[in-house]
Amino acid sequence: WGTSMEFRKNVATEFVMGAGALQLVGRYARNFAAQKVLLVTDPGLVAAGWVAKVVEALTQADVPSVVFSDVSPNPREVEVMVGARLFQDSGCDLIVALGGGSPMDCAKGIGIVATSGEDILSFEGVDKVCVPGPPLICIPTTAGTAADVSQFAIINDTARHVKIAIISKAMVPDAALIDPRTTTTMPADLTAATGIDALVHAIEAYVSTASSPVTDLHALEAVRLISTNLVQAIQNPDEMRYRDAMMLASLLAGLAFSNASLGLVHAMAHSLGGLLDLPHGVCNALLLEYVVEFNHAGAPERYAALAKAFGVNVDSLPVDEQKKHFIEDLFALRMAFGLGQGLGQLGVKKESIPTLARYASSDPCVATNPVKPGVQDIEWIYERALAPR
Numbered sequence: 565w566g567t568s569m570e571f572r573k574n575v576a577t578e579f580v581m582g583a584g585a586l587q588l589v590g591r592y593a594r595n596f597a598a599q600k601v602l603l604v605t606d607p608g609l610v611a612a613g614w615v616a617k618v619v620e621a622l623t624q625a626d627v628p629s630v631v632f633s634d635v636s637p638n639p640r641e642v643e644v645m646v647g648a649r650l651f652q653d654s655g656c657d658l659i660v661a662l663g664g665g666s667p668m669d670c671a672k673g674i675g676i677v678a679t680s681g682e683d684i685l686s687f688e689g690v691d692k693v694c695v696p697g698p699p700l701i702c703i704p705t706t707a708g709t710a711a712d713v714s715q716f717a718i719i720n721d722t723a724r725h726v727k728i729a730i731i732s733k734a735m736v737p738d739a740a741l742i743d744p745r746t747t748t749t750m751p752a753d754l755t756a757a758t759g760i761d762a763l764v765h766a767i768e769a770y771v772s773t774a775s776s777p778v779t780d781l782h783a784l785e786a787v788r789l790i791s792t793n794l795v796q797a798i799q800n801p802d803e804m805r806y807r808d809a810m811m812l813a814s815l816l817a818g819l820a821f822s823n824a825s826l827g828l829v830h831a832m833a834h835s836l837g838g839l840l841d842l843p844h845g846v847c848n849a850l851l852l853e854y855v856v857e858f859n860h861a862g863a864p865e866r867y868a869a870l871a872k873a874f875g876v877n878v879d880s881l882p883v884d885e886q887k888k889h890f891i892e893d894l895f896a897l898r899m900a901f902g903l904g905q906g907l908g909q910l911g912v913k914k915e916s917i918p919t920l921a922r923y924a925s926s927d928p929c930v931a932t933n934p935v936k937p938g939v940q941d942i943e944w945i946y947e948r949a950l951a952p953r
Contacts, residue, residue, distance in 0.1 A: 572776040574823045575733050577702075577713040579740040581815065583804070586703055586743040589618055589660060590625025596699040596738070598658035601629040602651045604671040605662040609633075609705060612749040618662050618703065630654045635663070635670045638720045638727065638837050638844070644673035644684040651678045651698075661702045661737075664758065665709030665718070665844070668702050672717040672735050675700055685721055685728060690928055693734040702737045705746040707797075707810035708758025708845060710765060710818020712740035720838055727838035729928045736822070744804060744811040752798050755810075756901035757845025759794040762786060762814045763897075764848045767856075767870055768827035769820035771863045772932040776824065783820040787873040789813035795900060828937055829855045831927035832945065835920045842910050849898045850907055853891045854948045860887045862935035895953060906951040917946045 580588060593601055601622055605615050610633050622629045632647045651659070651674055661671035673684045675697020687693055702712035711717070717730040747755070766786035769779050790813045797806035832855070833847035860867050864883045871878045871890040878886040898904070912920075921942040924930070930937065937945075 569777070572774070572778070572823065574776070574778055575715060575736050576819060577737050577740045579713060579742055579815070581742040581811070583743065583745055585741040586617060586746065587621050588741055589701060589703065590621045590627055592701050592739050592741065593622060593627045593658055593660070594625050596658050598627050598699070600654060600656045601627055601658050601660050602647070602654065602656040602674070603629050603631045603660045603662060604635065604647060604667050604674060605631065605633050606635045606667050607633055609663055614662060614705060614746055614749070618660065622660075629660070630656065635667045637666055638841055639666045639670040639673070640720045640722050641684050642722070644670055644677060644719060647674040648677035658699045658701070659697070661700065662705065664704065664706035665711045668704065668709065668711035669717040669719060671700060671702070672697070672711070672737075673719050673730070676734065684719055687730045687732075688728040690731045693730065693732040696734040700737045701739045701741065703741045703743065703746065704814070706750060706754065706758040707744070707747050707807070707814040708761040710762065710814050710821070712737055712742065713815060713818040714822035716822065718834060720841070725839045726923050727834040729834065731928060742811055742815060744807045747807050747811060748802060752801070753901070755798050755801070756794070756903065757843060757849065758814075759790060759797070759810060760849040760852070760898065761845040762810070762817045763790045763794075764829050764852055765817035765821040765826065766790070766813075767852070768829055769817065769824040770870055771859060771866045771934045772824040772827060773934060774824045774932045779820040779824040782816040783824070784869065784873045786813045786817035786820065787870055789816070791874045798901065825932040826929040827855070827933040828859065828924075828930060828942070828945075831924045831929040831933070832920070832942065834927050834929070835924040836907070836912065838923065839916065839920055840911060846903065846910070849903045850905070850910075850949055851945070853894045854945045856891055856894065857887065858937070858941065858945055859933065859935050866934070904952055906949060907946065908950040909952070912946070912950060914947070914950065917943050920946055
């Protein structure tokens with residue numbers, strides 16, 4: 565047969581994207597024959613008024629709901645378990661997640677706990693979910709996490725101070741209603757952090773050892789969109805063309821990483837979030853260029869394609885110069901958002917690095933990194949990122 569394309573499994577959520585998508589939540593709930601909805605969200609979205617809009621849309625469709633808004637920025641295992649009890653005690657049969665990655669990941673966890681009766685931490689790892697959760701509809705309110713289309717859920721195990729990854733087709737939501745208008749209430753710093761999270765999703769998916777022509781298309785287009793629209797979305801927060809473009813970039817990056825997986829940036833960021841409860845997008849931003857520097861020799865042609873998609877002219881440059889120019893432009897991007905600090909300024913201590921590196925080395929995202937890192941390699945990267953450049 566000669567040489568042929570490697571086979572790859574791809575999964576995707578049914579999604580509706582565009583202004584007004586949020587208003588379809590009642591229709592979708594009825595399509596799933598929902599009797600009562602658990603709406604999982606966070607206090608910020610209650611204050612911003614988006615929760616009231618979702619409840620109103622459900623009420624207009626004659627679907628009652630109960631709101632669970634006790635979700636932390638890094639969702640904890642106890643929050644999942646409390647939400648699952650509320651789901652059962654309230655007689656719910658469908659979950660709507662409204663928010664960024666934290667409410668959506670929490671909602672995914674609530675679903676599989678509610679149907680299985682198991683502790684959420686028992687699902688850590690790949691393909692450990694035997695019984696799917698109830699129908700799940702996601703309404704993302706940030707342009708970055710893409711939990712609305714991914715088969716990942718990240719939950720904080722507070723006893724071990726580790727973020728666990730639950731990776732399963734059962735984690736893919738049944739529907740995503742992607743309404744870019746919901747991102748207009750994000751402050752500038754959250755727009756930046758979630759936008760860089762989407763950029764890292766795309767970069768890591770493209771250099772992943774599980775990438776494919778399908779994920780490559782999504783990843784490269786996401787990089788192009790982010791490079792030309794993220795700064796504009798922050799400087800012109802009410803201009804919907806930039807918000808639309810960033811929401812599309814988040815979706816495309818999500819479709820890429822959900823199927824190609826991620827890499828060392830996310831493994832290290834998960835470790836920081838679990839041990840020190842640090843913001844995920846900011847951790848990604850501060851780690852990215854150091855991981856690119858470490859990984860570059862393992863996939864130089866792929867990094868060259870990413871650099872060109874990012875707008876960096878690397879044609880005819882030697883490989884070392886290609887790496888240097890791409891890293892400089894990634895650094896310039898985070899500096900433009902005021903993210904010039906090192907991890908040390910977030911409270912990371914040098915004495916914590918061995919523990920952080922040990923946790924990161926066992927994260928599932930390491931499996932598809934283009935270069936296999938040892939624990940000492942990861943320690944070196946953390947140390948490089950401690951101080952500002």
